[in-house]
Amino acid sequence: DVKVTQSSRYLVKRTGEKVFLECVQDMDHENMFWYRQDPGLGLRLIYFSYDVKMKEKGDIPEGYSVSREKKERFSLILESASTNQTSMYLCASSLFGPGQTETQYFGPGTRLLVL
Amino acid sequence: AQSVTQLDSQVPVFEEAPVELRCNYSSSVSVYLFWYVQYPNQGLQLLLKYLSGSTLVKGINGFEAEFNKSQTSFHLRKPSVHISDTAEYFCAVRSGYGGSQGNLIFGKGTKLSVKP
Numbered sequence: 001d002v003k004v005t006q007s008s009r010y011l012v013k014r015t016g017e018k019v020f021l022e023c024v025q026d027m028d029h030e031n032m033f034w035y036r037q038d039p040g041l042g043l044r045l046i047y048f049s050y051d052v053k054m055k056e057k058g059d060i061p062e063g064y065s066v067s068r069e070k071k072e073r074f075s076l077i078l079e080s081a082s083t084n085q086t087s088m089y090l091c092a093s094s095l096f097g098p099g100q101t102e103t104q105y106f107g108p109g110t111r112l113l114v115l
Numbered sequence: 116a117q118s119v120t121q122l123d124s125q126v127p128v129f130e131e132a133p134v135e136l137r138c139n140y141s142s143s144v145s146v147y148l149f150w151y152v153q154y155p156n157q158g159l160q161l162l163l164k165y166l167s168g169s170t171l172v173k174g175i176n177g178f179e180a181e182f183n184k185s186q187t188s189f190h191l192r193k194p195s196v197h198i199s200d201t202a203e204y205f206c207a208v209r210s211g212y213g214g215s216q217g218n219l220i221f222g223k224g225t226k227l228s229v230k231p
Contacts, residue, residue, distance in 0.1 A: 004158070033218075040124070040223060041223060042205060042221045042222055042223035042224050043159075043205065043221040044221075045218060045219075048218065058218070090158055090159065092158075092159075103149075103161050103164065104159075104161075104219060105161075106151075106158035106159040106160070107158050108156075108157055108158045109156075109157070109158050
């Protein structure tokens with residue numbers, strides 16, 4: 001079974017802190033994604049990556065950055081946390097290839113509270 | 116631009132009753148369609164997907180969905196629900212297989228509440 005793990009299930013941080021959310025997948029997937037999930041808004045894509053050291057902005061990248069130094073690990077960074085970044089953060093991974101279509105596999109999520 | 120509309124934000128239903136969760140999409144090209152389920156305090160899990168072929172797709176836990184190209188819909192159904200089906204359900208669409216065209220676009224979710 002594909003396993004996507006996230007470093008924390010719950011986090012409480014102060015406004016202005018730098019926050020790191022870590023995601024690791026064990027199936028050698030090329031693609032990795034970070035979403036945030038808010039009530040009534042569904043999932044919104046923050047950043048994604050199709051390869052090591054490669055990143056692309058999603059729909060709501062402002063206030064976030066990412067790092068992918070190794071294929072299995074994709075980190076989301078909040079440079080200076082703000083209260084409007086209080087949310088559930090979901091990481092996902094998938095295979096990629098021409099002519100293929102992929103299923104995204106999700107981690108359990110990190111619920112972040114910024115005070 | 117692609118979009119996904121889930122017409123109901125909440126669906127209450129009694130145990131053993133049938134249920135339909137509605138999803139409509141907009142896309143000018145061929146699409147791949149997905150339903151994901153999120154149980155409380157968990158990540159999303161794939162229920163089923165339509166890629167091509169038969170328009171009736173069967174998934175896990177007794178769910179099925181029908182792709183209707185003329186109505187641009189992909190409604191999810193189950194003939195008899197259980198308490199354990201209480202969860203939030205997300206419809207998603209994807210087109211193409213490269214670059215940003217390969218990303219999933221999610222609906223806002225439908226909360227299914229099954230009552231005894």
